Amino acid sequence: MRMGFGSYVHVSNALISMYAKCGSIGEARAVFESITCKDLVSWNSLIFGYSQHGLAEHCLYLLREMEGHIIPDAISFLGVLSSCRHACLVAEGRRCFRAMIEHGVIPEIDHYSCMVDLFGRAGLLDEAWDLIQTMPMPPNGVIWGSLLASCRLHGSISIGIQAAEHRLKLEPSCAATHVQLANLYGSIGCWDDVARVRKVMKERGLKTNIGCSWIEVGNKVYTFTAENRSKNQVNNVLVVLDCLQSHMDHKYDILIEGLDWDDPEHIKLSLNNI
DSSP, X not given: OTTSGGGSHHHHHHHHHHHHHTTOHHXXXXXXXXXXXXXXXXXHHHHHHHHHTTOHHHHHHHXXXXXXXXXXXXXXXXXXXXXXXXXXXXXXXXXXXXXXXHTTOXXXXXXXXXXXXXXXXXXXXXXXXXXXXXXXXXXOHHHHHHHHHHHHHHTOHHHHHHHHHHHHHHXXXXXXXXXXXXXXXXXXXXXXXXXXXXXXXXXXXXXXXXXXXXXXXXXXXXXXXXXXXXXXXXXXXXXXXXXXXXXXXXXXXXXXXXXXXXXXXXXXXXXXXX
């Protein structure tokens, strides 16, 4: 910028993306506003920046502003649809999807994926299923996985089973999907199907990955897994946790004994001090 290259639009576009990825969305907007002749990449870079930060309303406003200067492309709509699905803005997502067709932009599989996820998050599982059936291209594993996750969230067993079965046809080595499918069958008492899925997992040697968590202490990262007792310091950790639990129980007992149940303000202050 100091050397005068900021006047080049492709340099400014790169700066917009850089600032957005670094979390400096205000600086990204400032660079965008400083561009005299914005091109398609300029608009798309800021749209995706807003989308990455969950600013769906900003994405929608920017798309409307963009339409007055330049024709949006498939990437423009993808950024807006992505923000709508994360914010669960169903009506806005529908309008955006229709606007694509009005602008002559043919929806691609990523656009359909956003819409399926949007409907799924909102609990509109039948609508998500119907959209998949009308897709001009075969749905991929991402779409079926998204629908499966939504079915688990909203308790739709029948659609969830179909989504899992379809995903396994595309990704037969996905252990997590096998487990999810077995759990869905188990929830409705189809134990023969549970046994069938478990048998397939055993025959293929499929195992789910153990969940991990990380914590940084003293500039060193420590990894913990469920039911792991192999760490040298695990005994010390358990001792500290027991001490903390005892301390909490002790403070709670003292608190309960000293509460004035006829004084709501006293109760509120006491609970805040735990």
